[in-house]
Amino acid sequence: MIERVGIFAGAALAAFLSITTLGRADTVSYADAVTTLAKGCGSDIKRFCNGQNLGNGRIKACLEKNASKVSPTCTSTLGSVMTSIAQRQEAQASVFKVCQHDISQYCNGVKGDGNILSCLVETKRVDNRECNQAITDAGWR
Amino acid sequence: MAKDRGNKMIVQGLRISVALGLLFAPCVASAQQLDNSQIMSTLAQMKSAAPAVDVALLVEEANANVGKGVAALPNWSKLSELSQLIVEIDFENNSTAIEPESYRTVGLIADALHHPDLFRYKFLIVGHSSATGSAKHNLELSQKRADAINEALSTTFAVSPDRLFSIGAGEEWPIDPGHPESADNRRVQLINLGLLK
Numbered sequence: 001m002i003e004r005v006g007i008f009a010g011a012a013l014a015a016f017l018s019i020t021t022l023g024r025a026d027t028v029s030y031a032d033a034v035t036t037l038a039k040g041c042g043s044d045i046k047r048f049c050n051g052q053n054l055g056n057g058r059i060k061a062c063l064e065k066n067a068s069k070v071s072p073t074c075t076s077t078l079g080s081v082m083t084s085i086a087q088r089q090e091a092q093a094s095v096f097k098v099c100q101h102d103i104s105q106y107c108n109g110v111k112g113d114g115n116i117l118s119c120l121v122e123t124k125r126v127d128n129r130e131c132n133q134a135i136t137d138a139g140w141r
Numbered sequence: 142m143a144k145d146r147g148n149k150m151i152v153q154g155l156r157i158s159v160a161l162g163l164l165f166a167p168c169v170a171s172a173q174q175l176d177n178s179q180i181m182s183t184l185a186q187m188k189s190a191a192p193a194v195d196v197a198l199l200v201e202e203a204n205a206n207v208g209k210g211v212a213a214l215p216n217w218s219k220l221s222e223l224s225q226l227i228v229e230i231d232f233e234n235n236s237t238a239i240e241p242e243s244y245r246t247v248g249l250i251a252d253a254l255h256h257p258d259l260f261r262y263k264f265l266i267v268g269h270s271s272a273t274g275s276a277k278h279n280l281e282l283s284q285k286r287a288d289a290i291n292e293a294l295s296t297t298f299a300v301s302p303d304r305l306f307s308i309g310a311g312e313e314w315p316i317d318p319g320h321p322e323s324a325d326n327r328r329v330q331l332i333n334l335g336l337l338k
Contacts, residue, residue, distance in 0.1 A: 029177065030255070030298050031248035042241035051238045054247065055292030089299050092255055113257035114185075139177075140256060 027091055027137040033084045040077025044070040091137035099131035180253040183226045184333050187262070191335055192219040196265065196306045203313060208276040211313040220267070225332040227316075230290060235282070237289040247290060250331060251298035263304045263337050266290050267330040272312040272321035284309025290329065304337060 034054075038045075041063060045052075048069060049062035063070050063078050096103070096113070099120055103110075107119035117140055120131065135141060198216045211217040230247065231240040239247065253259060268287035270279040287307035295302040315326040 029248065030251040031177070031245050034244035034248040038241035038244045045241050049238075051233065051236050053238050053289050053293065054244060054297050055289060055294075056296045085297070113260045117257040139252065 027087050027139070028084050029139050030085060030088060033081050033088070036077060037081040040081075041070070041074040044074045087137075088139065091134060092139075095131075095134045095138050095140065098134040099128070102128050102131050177249060177252045177256070180226060180249060181256055181258055184224055184253060184262070184264075184331070185258050186224045187333055187335060191223055194219050194223070194265070194334055196308060199308050203280060203308070203310065206313070207280055207311070209313070211310055217310075217314070220265075220330075220332055223332050223334065225330055228329050228331060229327070230286075230329045232286055232289075237282075237285045239289060239293065247293050248298070250290075251294055251300060254294065254300045254304070255298075259333075261336050263306065263334045265330075265332040265334050266294075266305065266307040267332065268307070268309045269314060269316070269326060269328050269330070270310075270312050271324060271326040272315065276312055280309050280311030280313065282309070283311050287329070306334065 037059075041059075044063060044066075045059060048066040049059055052058045052062045060078060060082065063074060067075060096116070102120060102123070103116055106123040107116050110116050110119045117135070120135060121141065195216065199220075202214045202216050203211050206214060212221075228246050228250070230243040232238060232243075233240060254264065266287045268283035268290075270283045272279070284307070287309050291302075291305045291307035294300045295305055312321060312326065315321050315323075316328060317323045317325045320326075
């Protein structure tokens with residue numbers, strides 16, 4: 001019985017890790033995110049959102065306002081693109097917090113965010129998986 | 142997500158010109174496919190002797206010299222000494238709406254500005270038009286278009302607004318002065334203005 005619980009826990013952990021990894025694999029650059037938006041929604045934007053701009057959520061608001069008319073591809077694209085932009089922003093905002101321990105351990109005295117990042121990336125001893133992953137998710141490799 | 146599919150678009154959407162970037166980026170060739178690291182290595186090169194630029198003075202000079210050109214004006218001429226690149230961002234006709242085909246270019250700029258290597262710097266977006274239409278209208282429209290890029294970067298892509306400045310040059314600084322009506326003159330300059338104070 002104990003063994004079985006162990007196997008179950010192991011399977012659950014494996015499933016959890018694979019889900020987490022999948023979620024992380026979705027972090028894409030801003031350029032790739034909006035390229036997807038242009039491909040999936042470009043014709044709808046031209047049709048329904050003439051003169052509207054990318055800034056201040058206006059394209060998003062316009063496509064949502066015309067939800068009954070825009071293509072289903074565009075509707076699902078819009079959702080996933082907005083999510084991936086938000087994920088990238090979160091990842092970038094979290095790096096220096098997640099890596100704080102490694103920074104004080106290996107890059108103590110290094111000045112400037114760019115230099116600290118280079119130090120982290122170059123320091124092979126940074127063995128904190130979360131810090132490594134955060135740098136990858138931020139797109140800073 | 143569509144990571145490789147944008148390559149074709151990048152060739153059409155993002156041209157870098159040798160003319161103005163030459164001083165600081167001798168390895169940059171025209172009509173070259175650009176990626177994030179290339180944008181960054183071009184923009185991150187900052188000379189310690191780089192001149193300080195006052196954007197309000199640029200606006201003043203441009204408005205006082207409509208139809209006469211800006212390249213030789215005291216404040217505008219300083220811009221040539223700064224690290225920069227030129228990109229093509231297409232807009233709807235006579236509008237400030239960025240064409241979806243050019244979203245990628247704006248996204249590439251956002252990726253670069255969000256890299257820690259460029260965190261400390263502020264940037265000037267300069268909009269340029271060709272000489273089709275009246276000089277005054279072109280100056281106004283290019284200012285609004287530069288503002289639209291600024292707005293997209295600072296809202297959709299969450300680049301801190303205190304790092305971004307935008308200005309229109311209208312038709313006053315053609316890259317191809319021999320052919321002022323050429324479409325090549327429609328372009329956007331992204332200039333590193335130096336350290337955030």
